[in-house]
Structure formats: C-alpha cells, structure tokens
Amino acid sequence: MINIKYFGIAKEIVGNDVAFIESSTISVADLRQRMNEQYKAFKQIKGYMVAVNQEYAIDSQIINADDEVAIIPPVSGG
Amino acid sequence: MERNRYIRHTLLDQIGENGQKKLSAAHIVLIGCGGLGSIAAPYLAGAGVGKITLVDADKPHVSNLHRQVFFDVSSMTQTKSQALADHIKILNPTIEVIVKEQMASKKNIEEIIKGATVVLECTDNIQTKYLVNDYCHIHNIPLVYGAIYKYDGYVSLFANVGKESIHLRDIFGTPNEDIPTCSEVGVMGTLAGLIGLMQANEAIKYITDAGQVLIDQLLTYNILDNTQMKLKLKKSYKNDISAIYQVSSYQSKSMCDITEITLEELQSERSKYDLISILEDYEHKDIDNNVKHVPLSTIHPEELVEDLEGPTVFYCMTGKRSIGLVRMIREIDSSVEVYSLKNGLKKL
Numbered sequence: 001m002i003n004i005k006y007f008g009i010a011k012e013i014v015g016n017d018v019a020f021i022e023s024s025t026i027s028v029a030d031l032r033q034r035m036n037e038q039y040k041a042f043k044q045i046k047g048y049m050v051a052v053n054q055e056y057a058i059d060s061q062i063i064n065a066d067d068e069v070a071i072i073p074p075v076s077g078g
Numbered sequence: 079m080e081r082n083r084y085i086r087h088t089l090l091d092q093i094g095e096n097g098q099k100k101l102s103a104a105h106i107v108l109i110g111c112g113g114l115g116s117i118a119a120p121y122l123a124g125a126g127v128g129k130i131t132l133v134d135a136d137k138p139h140v141s142n143l144h145r146q147v148f149f150d151v152s153s154m155t156q157t158k159s160q161a162l163a164d165h166i167k168i169l170n171p172t173i174e175v176i177v178k179e180q181m182a183s184k185k186n187i188e189e190i191i192k193g194a195t196v197v198l199e200c201t202d203n204i205q206t207k208y209l210v211n212d213y214c215h216i217h218n219i220p221l222v223y224g225a226i227y228k229y230d231g232y233v234s235l236f237a238n239v240g241k242e243s244i245h246l247r248d249i250f251g252t253p254n255e256d257i258p259t260c261s262e263v264g265v266m267g268t269l270a271g272l273i274g275l276m277q278a279n280e281a282i283k284y285i286t287d288a289g290q291v292l293i294d295q296l297l298t299y300n301i302l303d304n305t306q307m308k309l310k311l312k313k314s315y316k317n318d319i320s321a322i323y324q325v326s327s328y329q330s331k332s333m334c335d336i337t338e339i340t341l342e343e344l345q346s347e348r349s350k351y352d353l354i355s356i357l358e359d360y361e362h363k364d365i366d367n368n369v370k371h372v373p374l375s376t377i378h379p380e381e382l383v384e385d386l387e388g389p390t391v392f393y394c395m396t397g398k399r400s401i402g403l404v405r406m407i408r409e410i411d412s413s414v415e416v417y418s419l420k421n422g423l424k425k426l
Contacts, residue, residue: 007298008227009257017303044256049249049296049309056249056312070307072298074250076204077226077260078114078270 002026004069010048013041028052029059035071045073080172084126097286098126104285105129107194109182109210111158112136113260113270114224115200116146118278123166123173125282130166131176133190134159145267182206184328187213196220196281200274202260204253209328211246212319214238220284221245224277227257229266231273233297234311235280244294247315255330269301337404338420344391351417352390356400363423365393374399379406383414393419 002021006014021034028050036042049072050057063069087093106127108115111134122130136158138149146158153161157179167175180186182201187209191197197219199210207225214221214236221236223246236245260270276297284291296309329336344351348366355362356374364371372382374394392400400418407416 007300008230045254046256047250047252047254051307051309054307055310056314058312058314070309072232072249072296072309073227074204074254074257075225075227075230075232076202076207076254076257077265078110078112078200078202078207078224 001065002063002067002069004031004071007070007072008075009045010042010071010073013039013045024065026063027059028057028061028063031063031069032059048073083170083172087125092288093286097288100285100287101126101282102128104195105131105193106196106198106281107131107133107191108198108200109133109190109206110199110201110203111162112142112200112202113145113226113265113267114274114277115198116148116158116162117271117274118198118200118281119162120148120166120169121275121278122281123170123175125278126170127173127282127285129174129176131178131190131194132159132163133178133180133182134162135179135181141261145265145270147267147271182209184209184326191217191219194219196222196284198222198224198277198281200224200277203330204255204257205328205330207246208253208326211236212323212326215243215245215319216323222277222280222284224273226260226265226269226273228260228263229269229300229302231269231276231299231301233273233276233280233292233299234295235284235292237284237291237293242313244311244313245315245319247317247319248311248313249296251315266301269299272299272301337401337408337418338397339391339417340420341426344419350389352386352388354390354392356392356394356403357423361395365423365426374403377403379403379410383407383410386414386416389415389417391417391419394422396424397422 005018011017051070052063052067084098088095088098104127106122108119111132138154138158148165149161159177159179163175163177182190197214215238218238220238223234225232237243280291283289294311298307354370354372358373362371392403394400397420404416404418407414
C-alpha cells in the first residue's frame with residue numbers, strides 16, 4: 001500500500017487529499033502512467049512534480065510501501 | 079526621526095547594522111504588482127531596501143481588493159505599479175522607487191531587470207514566470223518564485239549562481255497553460271498575502287544572510303489545514319536554457335491573446351502557415367494557389383483539431399465565421415496555433 005498526498009488541482013481531480021494505491025512497489029514513471037489512465041483530467045496537469053519522502057523524484061525512482069508520496073501540480077496564480 | 083526607522087531590525091542578531099546596510103544597498107525588481115507583489119512591496123520598502131523597481135501595466139479592479147489591500151477605490155484609475163509606488167514612497171521616503179508601467183516581455187526584460195540584486199516574480203502569467211526564470215538563470219540573478227492556486231501556495235529561491243543552480247524548470251519543465259487561473263477559480267485573499275510576504279521574507283533573508291533560505295527547496299503551504307512541506311529539489315532539467323530562451327516567444331497561446339492575423343502578416347510569413355478557406359462552395363474564392371477548402375458547414379471542430387498539421391489560418395468572407403471557429407478550436411485545445419484572417423476577403 002502506497003500513500004499519496006495530492007496538492008492543488010490534483011486534489012480536485014482525485015476528489016480527495018490523500019489516496020492509497022494497492023501496490024507494494026512502483027516506479028515514478030509507472031505511477032504517472034497509472035494516474036494518467038485512472039484520471040483522464042491528469043492530462044491537464046502534465047509536467048506535475050512527484051516527491052517521495054519530501055524529495056523531488058525522477059521517473060526511474062522506485063517507490064516502496066510506507067514511502068510518503070506527494071503529487072504537486074504546476075500553478076500559475078499570482 | 080530617521081535614526082530610529084530600522085531600530086527594530088538593527089536590534090536583531092540576524093539583521094543588525096550590517097544587515098541593514100546590505101538592505102539599503104540592494105535593488106529589488108518586483109515583476110507583477112497584484113496579489114503577491116502588492117503585499118511584498120510595502121514590506122520590502124518598510125525594511126529599507128534601497129531601491130525598488132515596480133513593474134506592472136494593469137490597473138486595480140474592484141475584484142482585486144479582497145487581497146490587494148494596499149490599493150483602494152481612489153486608486154482605480156492609476157496603474158498598480160504607480161499606485162503602489164505612491165504608497166511605498168510615503169511609507170519610506172528614504173528609498174528610491176522606480177515605476178515601470180509595462181508587462182514584462184522578451185522585448186523589455188533586459189531593461190526591466192538591469193541592475194537587480196534580487197528579482198521577485200509575482201505575476202499570474204505562466205509564460206512570464208518562465209521568461210523571468212530563464213532570463214535570471216542565464217544572467218545569474220537570484221530569483222524568488224511564488225505561485226498560488228485557490229488554497230495552495232508555492233515559494234522557492236533560485237540563487238542562479240551558475241548552470242548547476244536549481245530553477246523553475248527543474249520543478250516543472252515547461253509552461254503548462256491548462257491550469258486554471260485565480261480569475262477563473264478564485265483564490266483565498268489571505269493566501270496571496272501569506273505567499274507574497276514569504277517571498278519578501280526570503281529576499282530579505284537572502285540579502286542579509288539571515289537564517290536559511292529556500293535554495294534547492296520548494297515550500298508548499300496549504301491554508302485550509304496549515305500543512306507545510308519543504309521539498310528538496312534536484313537538478314532534473316537537462317536542456318540548455320540559453321537555447322530554449324532563443325527559440326521561445328513566451329507568449330500565451332490562449333484565447334485572451336492573438337486570435338487574428340492580418341493579410342499582410344499572413345503574406346509576409348506565408349510558408350509558416352497552412353491556409354484553410356471555410357467558405358461554402360457557392361462563395362469560395364482562393365487567396366493563393368495553396369489554399370485548402372473545407373466548408374464550415376462540414377466542419378466538426380474536434381475532428382479538425384486532430385487533422386491540423388501546423389500553425390493554421392482560417393478565412394471566410396468577413397472574418398466573423400473564422401474567428402468563431404478559432405475560438406471553438408482553442409476551447410478544445412488552447413495550445414493549438416490557429417488564427418483567423420482579420421476581415422476575411424473584404425480586404426482583398
């Protein structure tokens with residue numbers, strides 16, 4: 001089980017602040033793909049940042065169970 | 079009286095006389111005087127930043143006043159940059175304030191940023207955020223980034239000491255124009271104030287060497303549950319920013335920008351565009367011998383978007399039908415480069 005926290009518009013797309021995915025390990029690239037498939041509106045936040053344990057995670061990074069994952073969409077307001 | 083102006087600062091071990099001198103010698107360029115910038119500016123002026131340049135061509139609107147609290151109903155005819163300058167000059171007459179009633183663009187960015195110790199990027203325009211980021215990175219100018227969405231805010235400081243310095247493109251590689259803006263979805267007034275103040279705070283700390291600044295870190299703040307995260311950033315953007323800068327126009331492709339081009343503009347760069355006549359069969363006329371003809375009555379915009387191969391100009395008799403079509407296409411996908419020929423065939 002991997003715990004994912006959503007920010008900004010990602011929260012609205014998913015409909016929740018926090019959601020789990022049933023998986024013990026997954027790469028960041030696969031997580032992105034899974035999100036894009038599950039939520040069509042994720043296309044709107046393309047280029048979002050994935051953080052694992054409060055650090056920027058590149059696509060090849062492997063996420064393990066109990067890691068703290070955050071999805072941070074781009075924002076333009078000012 | 080002036081002797082005591084900064085006494086609450088100079089008493090602090092993290093600022094002191096030395097830090098105050100550094101603030102006095104600093105020049106901060108503040109790009110965008112709206113939700114973030116109009117809050118940051120008075121605090122920077124109060125703190126004694128010696129020179130402040132305010133950049134904005136917009137005028138305050140009554141819908142701005144729930145968060146841009148240093149404007150009022152009497153300042154609606156002035157630009158935000160001028161109204162804010164008037165306010166901070168009275169707040170601190172000892173500092174120099176420069177007003178630039180302009181929107182930052184590739185044309186004026188060099189002139190706007192010239193001589194800056196630190197830049198605060200406070201606009202609500204995604205393209206401007208990348209323009210300022212790229213320019214500051216290339217020219218080694220420290221930049222404080224701020225952005226807000228409804229209840230969430232981001233802050234970071236890009237020190238730009240060299241090519242390895244982390245910047246906006248290491249967080250979000252390319253401008254994403256699909257994210258709704260504050261004017262579309264709303265924003266908590268207090269969030270704009272908090273993030274604008276955090277930007278001012280980072281700039282003051284950076285200049286005075288106080289505490290730890292948000293270099294290589296992105297601070298996220300949610301005002302509904304008060305969660306804060308300090309995310310450690312990594313160098314992830316591999317492209318050469320100077321090359322990107324050369325080819326970028328930093329102009330929004332969205333609906334609010336250019337939807338029409340004139341016959342002269344079309345003809346001067348004819349090879350750049352595909353040209354489609356949307357006139358019906360009975361009225362169709364070619365502009366030149368490289369026109370595709372797709373009558374409007376047969377067009378399904380969703381399918382048409384899929385078929386476009388490059389920047390495309392549509393024309394009709396007066397430019398009315400073609401602009402309607404262009405708006406529909408951009409509604410479907412704002413990044414598609416489609417234009418309407420202004421005044422259609424009337425000018426021919």
